[in-house]
Amino acid sequence: VNDPTLTAAPAPPPAVLPPLPHLLGLALLGLVGCILTSGFAFRYFVIWERDRKGETIEVQRVTIEEAPWFKKDFTLVVDRIREVLPPGTRVFLEPTEFGKEDNQKARWMLYLTYYCHPVQIYVKKPVWAAGTIVDYPQWNNYHRQNPTVNMQEALALEELKIEWKLRMPFTWEFLAGEVYLERLVDGDWVAYDLWPFEPKQR
Amino acid sequence: MITFAGIVVALCVWFSGLGLLEAFERIAGRTQRTRSIAERHGIGLLLGLALLPTIYAIVGIAKGNSPIAHGTGRWLALGPAIVGAALYAFGAWQRFKAGAWRVEIEHARGALQAASRLPLGVPLLASGLAAIVFFALFALFYASSLPVHLFDSLFHFAYKGKVMFWEGFGGSGWMVRSPELVDGSGVGRLMTHPNYPPGVGALHCLVGSWLGRFSEDATRPLMALYPVACALVIFAWMVRRSIWAAIVATLTWISLPFLYYSTVWARFVTWSITGGEENYISNLKLDPSALWTSFLASWIGQRSKVTRQANMPDGWMLDGAADLQQGVLFCLGVLLVWRCLARARESFDRADILAGGVLLAGACYVKNEGLALCAVAVVGFGLTWIFDVLRARRSNTAFQERWREFAGIATAFAIAGLLHAPWLAIRGDIPSVDEDYPQAIRIVFGLEAPPGNISEDQPQNVAEALARVPIVATGFAVAFVNVLRWNLVWVTFFAALATWLVARPKQLFLHTLTPIALMAIGTLTAYGIILIVTPWDLAILFDTAIPDRLLLHVIPIVIVVTTALVWRFPHEWFGDGEGTRAGAEEPRSDASA
Numbered sequence: 001v002n003d004p005t006l007t008a009a010p011a012p013p014p015a016v017l018p019p020l021p022h023l024l025g026l027a028l029l030g031l032v033g034c035i036l037t038s039g040f041a042f043r044y045f046v047i048w049e050r051d052r053k054g055e056t057i058e059v060q061r062v063t064i065e066e067a068p069w070f071k072k073d074f075t076l077v078v079d080r081i082r083e084v085l086p087p088g089t090r091v092f093l094e095p096t097e098f099g100k101e102d103n104q105k106a107r108w109m110l111y112l113t114y115y116c117h118p119v120q121i122y123v124k125k126p127v128w129a130a131g132t133i134v135d136y137p138q139w140n141n142y143h144r145q146n147p148t149v150n151m152q153e154a155l156a157l158e159e160l161k162i163e164w165k166l167r168m169p170f171t172w173e174f175l176a177g178e179v180y181l182e183r184l185v186d187g188d189w190v191a192y193d194l195w196p197f198e199p200k201q202r
Numbered sequence: 203m204i205t206f207a208g209i210v211v212a213l214c215v216w217f218s219g220l221g222l223l224e225a226f227e228r229i230a231g232r233t234q235r236t237r238s239i240a241e242r243h244g245i246g247l248l249l250g251l252a253l254l255p256t257i258y259a260i261v262g263i264a265k266g267n268s269p270i271a272h273g274t275g276r277w278l279a280l281g282p283a284i285v286g287a288a289l290y291a292f293g294a295w296q297r298f299k300a301g302a303w304r305v306e307i308e309h310a311r312g313a314l315q316a317a318s319r320l321p322l323g324v325p326l327l328a329s330g331l332a333a334i335v336f337f338a339l340f341a342l343f344y345a346s347s348l349p350v351h352l353f354d355s356l357f358h359f360a361y362k363g364k365v366m367f368w369e370g371f372g373g374s375g376w377m378v379r380s381p382e383l384v385d386g387s388g389v390g391r392l393m394t395h396p397n398y399p400p401g402v403g404a405l406h407c408l409v410g411s412w413l414g415r416f417s418e419d420a421t422r423p424l425m426a427l428y429p430v431a432c433a434l435v436i437f438a439w440m441v442r443r444s445i446w447a448a449i450v451a452t453l454t455w456i457s458l459p460f461l462y463y464s465t466v467w468a469r470f471v472t473w474s475i476t477g478g479e480e481n482y483i484s485n486l487k488l489d490p491s492a493l494w495t496s497f498l499a500s501w502i503g504q505r506s507k508v509t510r511q512a513n514m515p516d517g518w519m520l521d522g523a524a525d526l527q528q529g530v531l532f533c534l535g536v537l538l539v540w541r542c543l544a545r546a547r548e549s550f551d552r553a554d555i556l557a558g559g560v561l562l563a564g565a566c567y568v569k570n571e572g573l574a575l576c577a578v579a580v581v582g583f584g585l586t587w588i589f590d591v592l593r594a595r596r597s598n599t600a601f602q603e604r605w606r607e608f609a610g611i612a613t614a615f616a617i618a619g620l621l622h623a624p625w626l627a628i629r630g631d632i633p634s635v636d637e638d639y640p641q642a643i644r645i646v647f648g649l650e651a652p653p654g655n656i657s658e659d660q661p662q663n664v665a666e667a668l669a670r671v672p673i674v675a676t677g678f679a680v681a682f683v684n685v686l687r688w689n690l691v692w693v694t695f696f697a698a699l700a701t702w703l704v705a706r707p708k709q710l711f712l713h714t715l716t717p718i719a720l721m722a723i724g725t726l727t728a729y730g731i732i733l734i735v736t737p738w739d740l741a742i743l744f745d746t747a748i749p750d751r752l753l754l755h756v757i758p759i760v761i762v763v764t765t766a767l768v769w770r771f772p773h774e775w776f777g778d779g780e781g782t783r784a785g786a787e788e789p790r791s792d793a794s795a
Binding site: 040047092160 | 340343360375388394454457458462
């Protein structure tokens with residue numbers, strides 16, 4: 001078979017060997033990367049073996065300290081909300097309190113939106129909430145200045161047929177004990193006990 | 203987290219890509235070129251990683267407001283994989299029968315002989331190959347053994363997958379105003395960067411379809427396929443220059459610190475993020491001892507007095523943020539298309555052009571910057587093509603060849619545009635939050651009035667924009683010298699370019715890889731402009747690994763260009779008078795067809 005795919009390309013002429021300074025530079029290039037990355041690989045493996053090896057994904061998540069969305073209090077609330085509310089339920093998220101200073105780790109509206117999904121989280125001024133670290137202080141300030149819903153927002157809640165409300169503080173630390181779920185019954189927001197079988201002091 | 207679903211999707215990606223490459227080679231017919239095993243599997247993997255999420259996204263867009271059923275999702279992966287496996291098996295059998303493996307063995311033997319000519323050559327070669335394999339395995343282990351945990355990976359990218367998986371496109375999840383909202387637009391759902399394309403999310407959905415539920419952690423191992431596939435292709439292409447060039451380039455890529463972390467052990471350049479961007483330069487502090495701390499901490503952790511304050515590095519790239527995917531797909535896409543240029547002096551076939559188009563489409567589906575990168579690539583190809591046409595005219599080189607080049611480039615970008623069109627068709631309905639850069643540029647030039655809620659950091663005229671130039675330039679310079687993230691890649695790149703500019707300026711412009719180098723420089727310029735008009739405070743932005751994350755978009759081509767500039771062919775350095783196909787050392791099979 002005269003198959004052109006199998007015609008070996010003639011060997012190219014040898015590339016000019018780099019002069020000594022280049023070679024030294026390239027040796028350094030390889031060395032720096034290899035030392036750093038293999039060091040990282042070594043340390044990563046040590047930490048993995050110590051903290052995560054053989055653990056469930058939930059336990060592994062808790063080992064990642066920098067992520068506020070993996071803190072136990074937050075995941076407990078999220079799991080409970082997903083237990084209580086069927087997929088597709090629309091929930092209005094209302095902050096009750098903010099820290100003195102804005103902290104980007106306290107963007108609970110984003111974390112709840114992700115982890116409660118397919119339960120749908122609605123907020124006031126969603127564009128400011130969706131902006132990353134540029135806009136969220138505006139969102140916080142708006143809520144500080146307008147803690148209740150105005151007429152237009154109330155109309156929107158009505159039009160969207162939102163019957164659930166989640167009230168919680170937007171402090172740096174997630175305060176699970178101060179998260180309140182409420183349901184619209186006959187035009188009034190009525191508290192819904194998120195933890196019916198748990199001691200009330202949680 | 204390794205799951206059965208993840209393994210199935212990885213295999214589907216691999217075989218569908220291999221099959222697509224075989225199909226493209228059938229289209230190439232008699233002009234088909236030889237591909238090594240490493241190149242075939244590297245390109246195959248990347249084609250699959252570009253193709254399957256693109257198919258899923260297009261089907262999702264076609265379905266609109268309703269999600270794709272899990273069964274359909276499974277077949278969207280399995281169907282192309284079955285066809286692909288059959289095509290690949292047929293092609294592999296043909297190659298085996300014709301003895302292609304002998305050619306591979308000959309090449310390996312040749313490389314070994316070349317290595318043995320140097321003192322300690324064989325042990326060095328073995329060590330280099332072992333290091334490459336080690337880092338490739340580490341990439342797979344690192345991606346598989348950690349939950350998706352970083353902000354961008356979760357909230358920018360995986361969330362789009364979640365919404366696609368449960369709700370489809372275009373609904374309130376994408377911040378498209380709900381039809382039931384007559385007046386009250388002040389309440390809605392949120393999504394960070396809602397108009398980012400859904401490529402990474404679609405990959406999550408493919409895995410989720412097999413799992414029966416959405417799990418970003420099950421997709422994470424697949425993120426390692428991008429750097430591994432890229433390593434295979436870099437090795438296959440660079441080995442033509444020298445086995446040492448191949449090892450240095452591949453090892454530099456696969457051991458690149460920034461692939462694995464962006465937070466470093468200890469920062470040797472620091473600044474205050476509360477001081478604002480106007481004080482960024484004056485607040486810069488250099489602490490060279492942090493380099494030593496980092497080296498030490500990388501091995502002993504926080505056990506010594508020196509390393510006690512060191513951070514544990516962490517980063518986006520294998521966590522599922524889209525920068526790595528975009529960089530790999532874009533760079534290999536343009537390198538495949540580049541092969542069709544006569545000045546490339548590479549054998550090429552139509553499969554390169556078609557595969558290049560699919561990879562570029564894949565790049566556009568993972569981040570909005572994909573479109574900007576494609577525009578830069580068009581300019582890079584266009585400028586060198588015009589330059590070569592003018593030179594060809596002077597030296598009477600056939601215009602037919604230039605036309606073939608033009609057709610090749612146009613075909614690749616047309617494929618990319620065609621595959622990306624469904625997303626562009628619906629993207630306009632999705633709001634852009636914070637990042638409307640064309641509008642920001644219009645505001646700077648006074649072509650559009652600034653909106654009422656414009657960020658105070660965003661420049662509103664040319665003078666304000668120019669005032670930001672030194673800040674952005676310093677930000678880039680700090681990134682280039684950050685060896686803790688980039689090794690010496692950028693330093694070597696600029697040193698190699700400077701060497702050629704001083705010693706061989708004319709040959710640099712005639713170099714085979716000049717269009718690719720132009721794209722790298724053009725991309726840096728484009729990103730520089732974007733940072734100048736960004737609404738963000740630059741001091742804060744630089745603290746979030748910008749511009750490093752943007753630099754990753756071109757790093758594979760920077761490594762390829764640097765290696766080619768260092769391991770130069772004689773004709774590249776000394777010139778052969780033409781710089782056209784006439785002097786090519788490797789016959790282009792299409793030319794003889």
